[in-house]
Amino acid sequence: MAHVTPTDPNEPMPGPSHAGPDGPPLVPGWTLRAAVRVVELRLRFVALMAATGLVLGYWDTLAGHLEKWRRPAGGEAREAASRVAYFCPMHPAVVDDAPGHCPTCGMPLARRVGGTDVASTEGASPRVRLTPGRVAQAGVRTVAVGLVRLEERLRTVGYVGFDEGRRFRVASNARGQLRVDRLLATSEGLTVRAGQKLAELYGYDLSQAIRQYRDARAAGGEGAGSPGGPGAAPATAPPGDPEDRIALAAEALRVLGARQDQIDAIAAGGPSAGLLPVLAPIDGQVVRKYVIEGQYVPEGEPLFDVADLGRVWIVAQVFEDQLGRVEVGRGVEAEVPAFPGEAFPGRVAMIAPALDPATRTAAVRFELDNPGHRLRPGMFATVTLGLAPAPPAPREQATCPVTGLKLNSMGGPVPVEVAGRTLSVCCPGCVPKLESDPGRYLAAPGASPGDAALAVPESAVIDTGSRQVVYVEVGPGVFEGRAVTLGPRSGDRYPVLAGLSPGDRVAAAGAFLIDAESRLNPATTGPP
Structure with a gap:
């Protein structure tokens, strides 16, 4: 019987020829074609991914070849090449005329097209022109350069201490071992007056000398002495001059180590059991207490520290x-x-x-x-x-005080005598200006009284490592980079030694953005 191939596309695909006895016979070639088709599709996908990867990996090379093919020939090619530069986006100072990588960070150099090269005068960079919108967006703020009084302030840390000229140590000054019989200043922090009793000490020899001194004063009628009461004289007056007896008794106390203020306190005190008073030397506070009541102290043993905290x-x-x-x-x-x-x-x-x-x-x-x-x-x-102002470094005059240009830039320097000083200007035309208004142009450190000097804010200075630059506003939205010579920083300002004149307006805020604009976009720059 003849085999009929199905033509209906919706008819199910026949299975293999070795299907069960109840099923229809299957076509072996159909399975092979399907497998080949699947492999072909997968190979196409792999080839497409490989081609995409190669294009991405060699994009810079392909772009370079494309640029070479599109480059105009002859003089136009050389002119276009002179306008192309390659720079590092992370380090704008790195600029090259050929593609490559940044020697600092290794990033590929980016390509930029600028205007024609412009000649810069010595000490000045090409001018940067910014629209009012760019100025507002960058937050550029300018200030006028003028004379200011420079005073650098130093912050340091330390600790509060006693004034050692107002701190005294009270010690046992009597001979021998003495007992702290009475402790009147019982704790630290007490406020005391000069001459106030802090403690009373007892010693046998000292106690006998105190009794003899009090008896001598009582016999001479000069104070209380005996237990009979104030002013009571002994029953039998001792022979000899009373004044001599008092002097001898006082001398005995001094030999045992009593001071004159203690002797005076003994003379002014009432009846006592022969105790030596310990007195506060000044008005102040007891800041240290070294003894307790009943303690024996030798000669020179510290008892208290008294300090005036005023x-x-x-x-x-x-x-x-x-x-x-x-x-x-x-x-x-x-x-x-x-x-x-x-x-x-x-x-x-x-x-x-x-x-x-x-x-x-x-x-x-x-x-x-x-x-x-x-x-x-x-x-x-x-x-x-x-801090005291730093002494100005000795230097020779290098610029004209009127124009700010370097001497010899317009011929030989012209000497001029003004304000008792001999200066030099760049040309004869500057002489009448300097003589008519010397205070305006003699604005250098040391030319003004006191510590006043021509200074710029620290934020206005761009330090490139080899020189220091500030951007001066020479017109509305036009900034010129100018190399300056600066002195040591004083607070948040730098004294200007050369490069600026009084009245110049410098970019105090946004100077870094102006500098970046001049490096990244040469189309905004022009001749100075």
Whole structure:
């Protein structure tokens, strides 16, 4: 019987020829064609992915070849090539005339097309022109350069301590071992007056000498002595001059170590059992107590520390490179965490004669009045003090004070005598300007009284490593980079030694963005 091939596309695909006896016979070639078709589709997908990867991997090479094919021939090609530069987006200072990689970070150099090269005058960069919208977007703010009084302030940390000139140690000054018979200053922190009794000491020899002194005064009618009461004289008056007896008894007390103020206190006191009073030397507070009642103390044993906290010291450390500008007598302000936001005035009292070799710092002592005893010894403190102005570095005149140009740039320098000084200007046309208004042009450090000097804000300075540049506004939205010579920083400003004139307006905010614009987009630059 003849085999009929099905023509209906919806008819199910026949199975293999070895199907069961009840099923229809299957075509073996159909399965083979389906397998080949699946393999072909997969190979096409793999080839497409491989081609995509090759294009992405060699994109720079393909783009370079494409650019080469599209490059115009002859003079047009050379002119176009002169306008093409390659720069690093992360380090705009890296610029090359050929593709490559940044030597700093390894990134591929990006391509840019700029205008024609412009010649820059010495000391000035090409001018950058920005629209008002770009100026507002970049937050550019300009300030006028003028004379300011430079004062650098130093912040250091230290701790509050006692004024050692107002701190006294009270010790046992009598000969031998004495017993603390009565302790009147029983705790630390007590406020005492000068001459107030802090304790009373007992010793046998000292007690006998005290009784003899009191008896001698009682016999001479000069005070209370015997147990009979104040002013009572002994039953039998001893022979001899009463004044001599009193002097001899007082001398005996001095031999045993009693001081004159203690002898006076014994003479002024009432009847006593022969105890030696221990007196406060000054008005102040008991800051240390070393003994307890009943304790035996030898000669020289400390009993109390009494201090006047009406004035305190702060000791801080200053590095040696700043030590030469710290002057004794300069005012300071101290702050402590206990009173945030409150400044305590004082002055520099002493600078240590030697440095700590480990930290390379020297101790500086500040004295502060302490009304109300709010500053307590042991507190940490932050001290702010003004440094003396740095001595100006000796230098020769290099620029014209009128135009700011370097001397010899317009011929030989022209000397001119003004304000008792001999200066040089770049040309004869600058002489009448300088003579008519010398105060405007003689704005260099040392040319004005006091510490005033021509200065620019720190934020206006772009330090490239090899030179320092500020951007001067020479017109609306037009900025010119100008190399300057600066002195040591004083606070948030730099004194200008050369490169600027009074009245110049510099970009105090946004100078970095202007510098980046001049490097990344040469089309915005023009001749200075």
